[in-house]
Amino acid sequence: MSILPLRDKNGVVTHFAAIERDVTESKERELELDEMSRHDALSDLLNRRAFDQLLEDAFAKFQDTGEVFSVLAIDIDHFKSVNDQYGHHCGDQAICKVAEICKKVFNTSGSVGRTGGEEFSILIPNKDASGAALMAEHLRRNIEAASVITEKGAIRITTSIGVSEVVISDTKPLDLMLRADKALYTAKHNGRNQVREFEPETSICDLA
């Protein structure tokens, strides 16, 4: 609201005029645009940028308070053949189904992002890797049991999931994301449709 003094011909203020402008609509539009810039248009999950920001925040909190958290790196198995067999549109429907199940399973217990084409990441506060792996296994089973209903029929899909927790020697969030990716790679390499926790490779020094 702005208030303007109104003067008579001698310059003496005789009245004040109040001008009120309703900014509700523009504020709502601003919030809407902000939400849009943080979400992926296809799945409505957090986009990579927004997920990375959450990860930065969780990492800063861990450094301040020691509050542990874990991440999941999730990738749909053999997704190229889903696209090849059913077409890109049905592939998109499969991505949306995985997004929907992730949101349902992690509801208030984690933040879900679509961080690549057929890749998802989940940040789970207050959980170490073994707690996060149990949740990941629940998610994997839900996805495996679901059908993606498309105009070309029902599609069944599976996912591979890598799990890692933040540790004191991490210097940046990327460190634990890389471990989750390594665990994901192990899950793929070992036959897919499984959850793997990151395990440090046993080096010669460890054996000595």
Ligand SMILES: Nc1nc2c(ncn2[C@@H]2O[C@H](COP(=O)(O)OP(=O)(O)OP(=O)(O)O)[C@@H](O)[C@H]2O)c(=O)[nH]1
């Ligand atoms: N429909 C659809 N496909 C996508 C999207 N983003 C990426 N892809 C496809 O996802 C596929 C990923 O394939 P690859 O990385 O080769 O892996 P994959 O076939 O899933 O095999 P594995 O990961 O080894 O199990 C590619 O064919 C991409 O074109 C998207 O937004 N929509």
